[in-house]
Amino acid sequence: MKSGSVKLALYAYVLLAFIFIFTPILASFVFSFNSDRFPSLPLGSFSLKWYVTIFSRPEVMEAAVTSIIVSLASSVLATFIGFCTAYTDYRYQFMFKQAYLALAMLPPTIPLVIMALAMLSWLAQIGLSGQVISIIIAHTVLGAPFAMAVIRLRLNDMDPSLEAAAWNLGASEWRTMREVVIPFAMPSIIASLCLTAAVSFDEFAVAWFVSGLNKTIPVVILEILQGNVDPQINAIGTFVFLISITLIIIAQALMFKGRKEVSAE
Amino acid sequence: MASERRIDLYACCFRAPLLIWQSLFFVVPLGFMFIMSFWLVKNYRMTPAFAFDNWAKMLFWEVMWRSYGYTLGLAALTTAVASALAFPAAYVLAFRFSDAARRWAIFLLIIPFFTSYLVRVYAWQVVLAGNGVLSAFLGWFGMEPVSVLNSPVATVVGYMTLSFPLVLLLQTISLAAIDKSLIEAAHNLGCGNFRTVFAVLIPAARVGLIVAALFCFILSFGDFVSPYYLGGSSPPTLSIMIVDSTKSGQQWPRAAVIAVIMIMTLISIAFAAVTLAYRRRG
Structure with a gap:
């Protein structure tokens, strides 16, 4: 009896932790369909007016286009850099490898507001600030460590003798890369594209600093938050959430599938 | 070769x-x-220089140090609260859940990273405001309405929104990696559940727990959204000062001074944390 109630209390505690985590996410979803400008309980009536509002604002649509361009370009660049780094770590031992890997994994440990200031001042110095390309450059830096981590995890499952076998059969290193390594890593490459696109799609601090007039969606949200706040934030947020979560589910499914294939072999 | x-x-x-x-x-x-950070601003234009003006200005500015103490204190408080609150949940997820259930829980814990932090902070604004959801909820139970907004408590809630899922995730992973036979051994030697946690689990998962706390600290220390939109920016945190002096003040070199001070603080704390994590048990 006693252990039963302890067990119940423990499970209730976990539930409470998840309620804390999901309260803001669910609240913003619910309020995006709520008519009140200053939402509270009890809820107002069901309404789509915040969705109508965002679709009637050209700057939101422009920001959506910028966001999509930025996340596509930076995910491709970050995944390319991440793949090269992961492969280097997988295959080679060399001097200063620790420093090389530190360089690869360090960016997420620097607060974004500091990254933003550093990026802004440097990009302004070399004449690259205030453009779409500025955001792409910055998001590539932020995304590359995640790309590297995801792809490295997959390469872990690759038997080192696989490459050696291809070389012995007369394939060059480049051909082996093209026909053995890349196909093997493909699920993780696509997962990395999704993951880094999602990172870029949500990032606001660096984008806000370096973007100038080319706003992305999170920058627009930040500006609404600074000015006349209203629940259209929730409507935009719901869209962003749907896009990001789709990307993440694809990424997770691919990684999971990859692992299952390996364990089946 | x-x-x-x-x-x-x-x-x-x-x-x-x-x-x-x-x-x-x-x-x-x-x-x-x-x-x-050594450059000068003349007529709203930055000019290359090697001057200690910005450093002197910031280091002897009382407001800066009050903000520094406030930022450091709130980030440390958040780290302690988040680590302590996450631990029992991580324990349950690691030891009482089946593997499949734990995978689902981990999947759920990843979701918050891909929902806009700004949108979540706005949702907390709505929930915590004086006439907001929390007050209405308390009203149903006949309690007085509360306004948590624009207080350090609201800032900590915001910081936790950012860091709690990560802390819970990292703690769960590091606890789940502990060899289960260690726990059985402790039980066989007559160690109770409670004592097992402190004598066996926490030492065994120490590195993971410290890394989780460190990330929590880094995230809270650097965030400017929660202290501004939930905490009311009084006093401003260091990150808010960076945003203000860059965005409106055109004082990039002074912002750089604050950024360098923040980085040095983070490096010292990370170094201390790593030392603590890998210290030999004495």
Whole structure:
């Protein structure tokens, strides 16, 4: 009896932790369909007016286009850099490898507001600030460590003798890369594209600093938050959430599938 | 093996992208920011210089140190609260859940990273405001309405929104990795559940727990959204000061001074944390 109630209390505690985590996410979803400008309980009536509002604002649509361009370009660049780094770590031992890997994994440990200031001042110095390309450059830096981590995890499952076998059969290193390594890593490459696109799609601090007039969606949200706040934030947020979560589910499914294939072999 | 000394073009091609990109757009910007902290602003224009004016101004500015103490204190408080609150939940997820259930829980814990932090902070504004959801909820139970907004408590709630899922995730993973036979051994030796946690689990998962706390601290220390939109920015945190002096004040060099001070603080704390994590048990 006693252990039963302890067990119940423990499970209730976990539930409470998840309620804390999901309260803001669910609240913003619910309020995006709520008519009140200053939402509270009890809820107002069901309404789509915040969705109508965002679709009637050209700057939101422009920001959506910028966001999509930025996340596509930076995910491709970050995944390319991440793949090269992961492969280097997988295959080679060399001097200063620790420093090389530190360089690869360090960016997420620097607060974004500091990254933003550093990026802004440097990009302004070399004449690259205030453009779409500025955001792409910055998001590539932020995304590359995640790309590297995801792809490295997959390469872990690759038997080192696989490459050696291809070389012995007369394939060059480049051909082996093209026909053995890349196909093997493909699920993780696509997962990395999704993951880094999602990172870029949500990032606001660096984008806000370096973007100038080319706003992305999170920058627009930040500006609404600074000015006349209203629940259209929730409507935009719901869209962003749907896009990001789709990307993440694809990424997770691919990684999971990859692992299952390996364990089946 | 004979060709090992030769420059290997293939290997270089894979090594180069990271080196080039992260040097040019990560290391150099941070280095440049440090250099810029010695520059001067004249007539709203930055001019290269090697002057200690910005450093002197910031280091002897009382407001800066009050903000520093406030930021450090709130980040430390958040780290302690988040770590302590997450631990029992991580324990249950690691030891009382089946593998499949734990995978689902971990999946759920990843979701928050991909929902806009700004949108979640706005949702907390709505929930915590004086006439907001929380007050209405308390009203149903006949309690007085509360306004938590614009207080340090609201800031901590905001910081936790950012860091709690990560802390819970990292703690769960590090606890789940503990060899279960260690726990059985402790039980066989007559160690109760409670004592097992403190004598066996926490020491065994120490590295993971400290890394989780460190990330929590880094995230809270650097965040400018929660202290501004939930905490009311009084006093401003260091990150708010960076945003203000960059965005409206045109005082990039002074912002750079604050950024360098923050980085040095983070490096010291990270160093202390790593030392603590890998210290030999004495």
